[in-house]
Amino acid sequence: MAPVSVYEVDRAEDEAVPPFSTGKPRRRFHFRWWRFLILLIVGAYILIPLYAGIKFSLQNDTGGFSDLAYKSLPSAPGFTAALTLSLKLAIATAVVSTLLMVPTSVYVHLHMPRFRRVMDVVTVLPIVIPPIVLILGVEGEYPLWARASPYLLSFMYVILAMPFVYRSLDAGLSAIDLKTLTEASRSLGGNWLKTMWNVILPNIRPALLSATVLTLALVFGEYTMASLDLWVTIPVWIVQAGQTSDGHIQVAASMMGLIGTWILLILVVSLDRSQSRRSRRRAS
Amino acid sequence: MTIDVTNASDPGASAPGSEAFVVKRRNFRNVLRALEPTFVVTPFVIYSFLGLGVPALAVFYLAFHGETGGWTFENMRLISHGIFLIGFENSIKLGLLTSLIPGVIGVFVAYAIQTSKSNVLKRLTSTGSGVLANFGGINLTFMFIATLGSAGILTAWLHALGISLTSIGFNLYTFSGVVVVYMYFQLPLMVLVITPALAGLRQNWREAAENLGASSWRYWIHVGIPVLMPSILGGMLLLFGSAFAAYATAESLTLGLVALAPIQIGNFLNGNVIAGETHVGYAIAVGMLVILAFVMLLYSLVRKRASKWLQ
Numbered sequence: 001m002a003p004v005s006v007y008e009v010d011r012a013e014d015e016a017v018p019p020f021s022t023g024k025p026r027r028r029f030h031f032r033w034w035r036f037l038i039l040l041i042v043g044a045y046i047l048i049p050l051y052a053g054i055k056f057s058l059q060n061d062t063g064g065f066s067d068l069a070y071k072s073l074p075s076a077p078g079f080t081a082a083l084t085l086s087l088k089l090a091i092a093t094a095v096v097s098t099l100l101m102v103p104t105s106v107y108v109h110l111h112m113p114r115f116r117r118v119m120d121v122v123t124v125l126p127i128v129i130p131p132i133v134l135i136l137g138v139e140g141e142y143p144l145w146a147r148a149s150p151y152l153l154s155f156m157y158v159i160l161a162m163p164f165v166y167r168s169l170d171a172g173l174s175a176i177d178l179k180t181l182t183e184a185s186r187s188l189g190g191n192w193l194k195t196m197w198n199v200i201l202p203n204i205r206p207a208l209l210s211a212t213v214l215t216l217a218l219v220f221g222e223y224t225m226a227s228l229d230l231w232v233t234i235p236v237w238i239v240q241a242g243q244t245s246d247g248h249i250q251v252a253a254s255m256m257g258l259i260g261t262w263i264l265l266i267l268v269v270s271l272d273r274s275q276s277r278r279s280r281r282r283a284s
Numbered sequence: 285m286t287i288d289v290t291n292a293s294d295p296g297a298s299a300p301g302s303e304a305f306v307v308k309r310r311n312f313r314n315v316l317r318a319l320e321p322t323f324v325v326t327p328f329v330i331y332s333f334l335g336l337g338v339p340a341l342a343v344f345y346l347a348f349h350g351e352t353g354g355w356t357f358e359n360m361r362l363i364s365h366g367i368f369l370i371g372f373e374n375s376i377k378l379g380l381l382t383s384l385i386p387g388v389i390g391v392f393v394a395y396a397i398q399t400s401k402s403n404v405l406k407r408l409t410s411t412g413s414g415v416l417a418n419f420g421g422i423n424l425t426f427m428f429i430a431t432l433g434s435a436g437i438l439t440a441w442l443h444a445l446g447i448s449l450t451s452i453g454f455n456l457y458t459f460s461g462v463v464v465v466y467m468y469f470q471l472p473l474m475v476l477v478i479t480p481a482l483a484g485l486r487q488n489w490r491e492a493a494e495n496l497g498a499s500s501w502r503y504w505i506h507v508g509i510p511v512l513m514p515s516i517l518g519g520m521l522l523l524f525g526s527a528f529a530a531y532a533t534a535e536s537l538t539l540g541l542v543a544l545a546p547i548q549i550g551n552f553l554n555g556n557v558i559a560g561e562t563h564v565g566y567a568i569a570v571g572m573l574v575i576l577a578f579v580m581l582l583y584s585l586v587r588k589r590a591s592k593w594l595q
Contacts, residue, residue, distance in 0.1 A: 035396040049427045052437040056430035104328040112321050122332050130529030132546045133569040137339025140346050159335035221421050223532035228553045235422045239536045254426035265415045
């Protein structure tokens with residue numbers, strides 16, 4: 001007797017609900033439909049050029065399959081020189097950027113919380129001021145000896161990388177209990193250098209790594225400043241080679257650059273994710 | 285103050301000579317300690333000044349100086365008409381087109397992904413957007429040459445369908461091509477920017493609206509869109525700035541032949557200038573900085589509004 005009455009009550013409620021909830025399933029059905037359409041169109045827009053680039057780089061002039069473009073890339077005139085220059089600039093940029101930004105960020109986090117606001121503003125400026133304007137000012141006012149060196153590019157790349165590097169370090173340093181770690185290290189007799197090297201750096205390794213990777217990706221892809229400062233880095237070489245040869249080789253070089261950057265950046269994203277997971281675990 | 289500390293911490297050292305010595309040393313050390321923050325941030329401040337301040341100030345200084353020196357508004361007069369004005373108009377047009385279209389589509393894409401049940405799709409797009417948004421420059425140019433250039437694969441497909449790109453007024457190496465290529469990194473950027481805002485739309489707002497009898501349509505008109513609007517506008521402003529300032533993609537695609545403000549600065553730096561107009565590049569740069577400053581001002585206002593509802 002009792003179960004039946006419960007059942008009846010339930011059913012009565014079920015019948016009362018429909019007028020309010022009918023909208024939901026119908027909406028879902030509708031929505032799925034246009035979701036499929038929009039993802040299809042956008043997906044095509046994103047994927048077709050990727051497919052075309054890869055396919056084009058694996059074709060010869062008559063349209064048949066050929067990996068000649070990739071094979072002849074290392075021996076293409078000027079390629080090695082451009083690669084060497086890009087590598088040198090990348091290393092110089094990463095080293096200077098780390099030496100400049102890491103101690104400053106750590107110290108500011110520890111002792112000068114109010115200066116963080118200044119750094120926030122300064123490190124956003126390279127996004128607001130376009131690289132083309134910066135290089136224009138550099139070419140206009142810097143002394144000749146500075147402009148004669150390719151390392152002027154590294155100098156400016158450190159500036160261009162600042163937004164990523166600082167953002168990354170800032171997140172990494174906020175995720176750890178910097179003050180406790182430093183005090184523990186100091187009370188055990190560690191000096192500043194030891195604390196930095198043995199305690200702080202290992203704790204912000206993911207942040208440091210993602211900052212470095214982003215810096216490398218930036219240097220290897222930067223075209224504006226390099227071309228206007230008249231240095232043939234990899235991107236400049238690709239464009240210049242495009243004016244003399246059949247196109248397959250530059251597309252091949254571009255696709256390599258693209259896939260390389262892609263892998264590097266996916267690495268960064270996964271590093272960031274592991275970092276945020278760690279900080280979440282600490283918080284809970 | 286220092287003397288008090290010395291006495292308190294070291295009451296045994298009462299010999300007058302040694303006390304004065306200690307005080308002196310402590311003073312010196314305190315001065316050092318007080319200066320420590322300055323020492324540590326000095327490299328950063330100097331570096332930023334040399335790399336950001338000097339070039340920006342140089343551009344402003346040179347924009348208001350003629351070739352022979354002395355203050356002048358001649359450069360500003362030059363950029364306010366003729367080809368340089370067209371450059372600004374085109375750049376603004378490009379910025380508007382590639383912020384409005386990807387801005388609107390990006391919201392739909394982000395919403396479609398956010399409400400999807402597939403976790404794989406979510407992870408794929410969050411990683412993919414991060415990568416693609418950083419992906420301007422010359423690699424993109426060559427990828428699109430392989431797609432929509434005269435020997436491009438999509439060009440061939442469309443040709444097989446009887447559609448000729450040139451007959452519908454599209455040419456990859458002109459303004460229309462630049463618009464299509466820019467959207468390739470603008471759309472993921474919008475998805476990236478707007479996703480946190482969409483995640484901030486609370487389920488109970490929707491339930492509250494439904495309990496009050498609102499249809500899905502009315503929920504969006506009266507709750508969803510008004511709450512999201514500042515974030516959407518903010519994202520679009522960001523997109524505008526990114527398209528307005530970009531140089532590498534447009535330059536490598538059109539080889540400097542399209543009239544855009546950044547391209548004209550590049551041409552100026554490459555030495556393609558008429559006598560008497562050698563400082564006009566600096567004036568274009570100042571014009572760009574003024575426009576970008578205005579955009580950023582709007583952006584900060586909009587952000588303040590956006591943070592009212594969404595944290």
